[in-house]
Amino acid sequence: MSHTPGVRQARKRKTRQALLDAALGLLEEQSLSSLGLREVTRAVGVAPTAFYRHFRSTADLGAALVEEALGSLHPTIRTIVSSVGDSDLRTARAVELIAGHVAAHPAHVRFVARERHGGVQPVREAIREQLDLFADEVRAALAKDQVSAGWSDDDLLMLAHLYVDQMLITASLFLDALEASEEERQRVTRAATRRMRLIGIGREHWLD
Amino acid sequence: MSHTPGVRQARKRKTRQALLDAALGLLEEQSLSSLGLREVTRAVGVAPTAFYRHFRSTADLGAALVEEALGSLHPTIRTIVSSVGDSDLRTARAVELIAGHVAAHPAHVRFVARERHGGVQPVREAIREQLDLFADEVRAALAKDQVSAGWSDDDLLMLAHLYVDQMLITASLFLDALEASEEERQRVTRAATRRMRLIGIGREHWLD
DNA sequence: CAGTTGTGGCAACAGTCGTTCACTGACTCT
DNA sequence: AGAGTCAGTGAACGACTGTTGCCACAACTG
Incomplete structure (x- = not known):
C-alpha cells in the first residue's frame, strides 16, 4: 500500500x-x-x-478504434438531437457541430467512413452496432418532438437512420474539404444544410 | 489477311x-x-x-474495376430516373431496379461501396468522378420534371446528389440482406422505399 | 515463307510479414 | 524484504511480397 x-x-x-x-x-x-x-x-x-x-490482432485493434471513435460520441449526438429552437436553426447547429467534430478528430472520422464498408468483418459489425445505437437515440429524441405525433415506431426509426446516414455523409464531405479553401468549406456547409432541410420538410409533410 | x-x-x-x-x-x-x-x-x-x-499496379486494376462496375450503369440510371408515372410508383420501381442490380452484380456493388472511401486515392477519385456523372444525369432528368419548376440549378444538383447517395445506401443495404431471408429482404425494400418517399415529399414542398 | 511482335513463363532479388520462444528487469503484493 | 507478476526485448522460423531480366513460342505482318 x-x-x-x-x-x-x-x-x-x-x-x-x-x-x-x-x-x-x-x-x-x-x-x-x-x-x-x-x-x-x-x-x-x-x-x-x-x-x-x-x-x-489488427482486427482487435480495429475494434478498439471503433470504440474510441464512436463510443465517446453519444453525448454529442444527444446534444445535436435534443437542441431546441426553430427547425432551420437546429439543422444549422447540427451541421456546425459536425463540422467542428470533423475538424477536431479527422482521423477518427476517416477511419469510420472507410471501415464502415471495409474488408474486416468484425470491425464492420462493431461500427454497425454503434450506428444502430445512434439511430435508436435519435429515434427516442424524435419521438418526444410534437412534429412526430401520429408517427409509427417503424417510420421514426426509418427517419432516424436517414439522419444518421446523412450525418456520416456530411462528415465525410467536410473531411474531403478539410484542406480546401474556406470558400469551399462554406459551399459544403450550405449544401449539407440544404440536404438536411429538405429531409426536415419531408418530415413535416409525412402524414399528409 | x-x-x-x-x-x-x-x-x-x-x-x-x-x-x-x-x-x-x-x-x-x-x-x-x-x-x-x-x-x-x-x-x-x-x-x-x-x-x-x-x-x-493493383491500383490500376482498381481503376479498371471502377469502369466495369459503374461505367456500364449509366443506361440503368437513365431508366430509373426517366421513368414515368405516379411518384410513389416511380420510387417503387427505382428500389426494385436497385435490388435487381445488386442481385445480379453483388461483387461490383460491394467493391464500389468499399472503395468509395477506401485506402487507394486514385480509385476513390475514379468512383467520385463516376458518381458525379450520375448526379449530373439525375439533375438533368429532374430539371425536365414539372415538380422542379422554379428550382435553382444549385438546389437541383443538391437533390441529385442526395438521390445518388441514397441509391448507394440502398444498394449496400440490399447487399447485406442478400443471404438473409426473403422476409428480411422485404423489410429492406419497404424501409428503402419509405426513405425515398420522404425525400420525394420534401422535394414537393421545397418551395413553400 | 521469312521476320517481327507480344503474351506469358521461369528464376531470382531483397524485403516484409505474423508468430513462437525464452528472457530481462522493473513494479507489486504479502 | 523476498517472491511473484508481467510489459517489453531479441532472435529466429517459414512464408509471402513487388519487381526485374531473360527466354519460349504462338500469332501477326509483308
Whole structure:
C-alpha cells in the first residue's frame, strides 16, 4: 500500500494509446485490412512482440478504434438531437457541430467512413452496432418532438437512420474539404444544410 | 489477311477479364489496398509477371474495376430516373431496379461501396468522378420534371446528389440482406422505399 | 515463307510479414 | 524484504511480397 500502485497500468495504457494513435495515423493512407502489426509497432518504437500484450490482432485493434471513435460520441449526438429552437436553426447547429467534430478528430472520422464498408468483418459489425445505437437515440429524441405525433415506431426509426446516414455523409464531405479553401468549406456547409432541410420538410409533410 | 486476325487480342482480353474477375472475388473479404498482385495471378493460374501485361499496379486494376462496375450503369440510371408515372410508383420501381442490380452484380456493388472511401486515392477519385456523372444525369432528368419548376440549378444538383447517395445506401443495404431471408429482404425494400418517399415529399414542398 | 511482335513463363532479388520462444528487469503484493 | 507478476526485448522460423531480366513460342505482318 505504501508503494504507489498503478504505475504499471498507467505505462501499459500509455503504450496502448500510442499503438492506437500510430495505427490511426497509418490508416490515413490505407485500409485496416492492409495494416501490418509490425508497421504499427515500428511507428511507436517498440518490439513487434509487444503488440500482443495489448491486442490479439489488427482486427482487435480495429475494434478498439471503433470504440474510441464512436463510443465517446453519444453525448454529442444527444446534444445535436435534443437542441431546441426553430427547425432551420437546429439543422444549422447540427451541421456546425459536425463540422467542428470533423475538424477536431479527422482521423477518427476517416477511419469510420472507410471501415464502415471495409474488408474486416468484425470491425464492420462493431461500427454497425454503434450506428444502430445512434439511430435508436435519435429515434427516442424524435419521438418526444410534437412534429412526430401520429408517427409509427417503424417510420421514426426509418427517419432516424436517414439522419444518421446523412450525418456520416456530411462528415465525410467536410473531411474531403478539410484542406480546401474556406470558400469551399462554406459551399459544403450550405449544401449539407440544404440536404438536411429538405429531409426536415419531408418530415413535416409525412402524414399528409 | 488470310490469317484470321484478332486471336491475340481475344486471348489478351480473356486473361485480363479473368484477372478482373479473380480480383473481384478476392475483394469480397478484403480491401483493395491489401490485395496482392501475386494473389490475383495465383487465383487465375498465370505467372505473376503476366499481370504487368495488363495493369501497371493493383491500383490500376482498381481503376479498371471502377469502369466495369459503374461505367456500364449509366443506361440503368437513365431508366430509373426517366421513368414515368405516379411518384410513389416511380420510387417503387427505382428500389426494385436497385435490388435487381445488386442481385445480379453483388461483387461490383460491394467493391464500389468499399472503395468509395477506401485506402487507394486514385480509385476513390475514379468512383467520385463516376458518381458525379450520375448526379449530373439525375439533375438533368429532374430539371425536365414539372415538380422542379422554379428550382435553382444549385438546389437541383443538391437533390441529385442526395438521390445518388441514397441509391448507394440502398444498394449496400440490399447487399447485406442478400443471404438473409426473403422476409428480411422485404423489410429492406419497404424501409428503402419509405426513405425515398420522404425525400420525394420534401422535394414537393421545397418551395413553400 | 521469312521476320517481327507480344503474351506469358521461369528464376531470382531483397524485403516484409505474423508468430513462437525464452528472457530481462522493473513494479507489486504479502 | 523476498517472491511473484508481467510489459517489453531479441532472435529466429517459414512464408509471402513487388519487381526485374531473360527466354519460349504462338500469332501477326509483308
